[in-house]
Amino acid sequence: MTIYNLGSINADWFYKVPRFPVEGETLAATDCKSGLGGKGANQSVAAARGGAEVCHIGGVGGESVWAVELMKSAGVDTTHVAINLAAPTGHALIFVEPGGENQIVIFAGTNRMLENGDIKAALARARSGDILMMQNETNGQEYAAKRARDRGLKVVYSAAPFDVDAVRRVLPLVDLLVLNQVEAEQVAEALGCEITNLPVPQLLVTHGAHGATWHDLDSGETLTVPAPKVVPVDTTGAGDTFIGYFCAGLDLGLPVAECLEMAVGAAALKVTREGTAEAIPAREEVHGFLADLKPLA
Template sequence: MAIWNLGSINADMVYAMPHLPAAGETLAALRLDRFLGGKGANMSVAATRAGSKVHHIGAVGPDGAWAVARLQAYGAGTGHIAQVETPTGHAIIAVEPGGENQIILFPGANRVLDRDRLDQALTQADAGDILVMQNETSLQAEAAQLGRQLGLRVCYAAAPFDAEAVQAVLPYLDFLILNEVEAQQLQQATGDTPGEIGVKDVIVTLGAKGARHIDGETGAVLEIPALPVAAVDTTGAGDTFTGYVLSALDRGLPMAEAMTQASRAAALMVTRRGTADVIPDLQEVQTARF
């Protein structure tokens, strides 16, 4: 099986700050690092490092060859990444000593992927493969609909959250992942709880409280606790969790085991500074002591 990821590709400019800046405040950074990032690239790297075959569908600008090379070096398939005239997406990320962050996102090339590229990619997928998307690219609803038609397991990570974007893909979803705040926002928009929206599998991530799986068919709820760690940077932790969950399911693990493995990966991730470049591999996740 394989994972097909319609995902963003960004340059993450990460600034270590003494505290998060307030409105109107000029604040000197303590350090600057550049990482491969974007929710899509993070998930592709996480799923690849977790042991799955991943095909990334996306776009970069003339300045993005380094990002494609980095994805390829980590083992992700890059044959469906287009080069366009729009600059590569990037994020400006401020991180304070406790690990909390603020992010300014420039979508760039991620929002100009064309339908032909998407169709060429997904028609090579096999029924039962996983398709995952996030709200950082164009063609999300079109991809979800095509994925359903092709018999793929269609998954959506509902971030950055937009109620209209989520509702556009809901009819085609098999799997939805969102955080606690996003779950509340979706319920306000639809009037339905996560277990009532008609999606077979829903995971609500709860930060330091862990994660919750809701079976949309039976209503059964599974709670997976978070692991106690000293966080230094929470950027990319949710993407790492998602990539690991999908990889585990792709490899045939049951949901409880998949979420437990993903929780371990996310716990390791928050102890590191950076995004895609510091996502742990499966051996690290399996042998880590908490």
């Protein structure tokens, strides 16, 4: 099977800071690096490194062919990544403090210039049982979700960055909604219901260092997996790593509990490394990491 990901591709700029600046303050960074990022690119790389066949649907500017090449080297099919010579690639400014927490400002660029025709062409070969992943950093989610549902795909939607209008439009087309705890509360408040009464078949809520919880809202079944204890270096992209690995597990036909375990392990291992897409671990590394955590018989 295949995971199709309608997702953002960003050039990430990382600035190490002694603390986050307060309003009106100029703060000197102690280091600066750049690399591949964007929620979409991160999730595609994570899913590919998790063992899935991944086709990315997105766009970059002419100055960012390097980003496409990095995605290819991670095993992502970039056939449907458009290169727009007249527009800038999306980018993110990421401030990381010594504890690994971050603050991020993004600019959409080509991520919000995608054509419906390109999305249609990318999904033309999709089959029933494939997965469509989406986030809120591109345009075209509603169109893509409708095309995917018509072709029998499972639609997985991360409502981040949170946008209530986007959520209202897409939610009726979603099979699995993925949120962090803050986003879950925002969605529930916007829709005027409890988190466990959201109008989707399945809900996945991440709790950062405390793991994640999967809800089957039709049957009432719930599974919670704690996160391994690690010393964080950079939490950027941890949620994307989790989602990509979880979807890879689904695509491979693994039980939900095993998908959760693999996803929290990948995210925990990722936060011990600096960077975003390039810091996402390979499946063999995740298996080794989780095996080392289990007590000897």
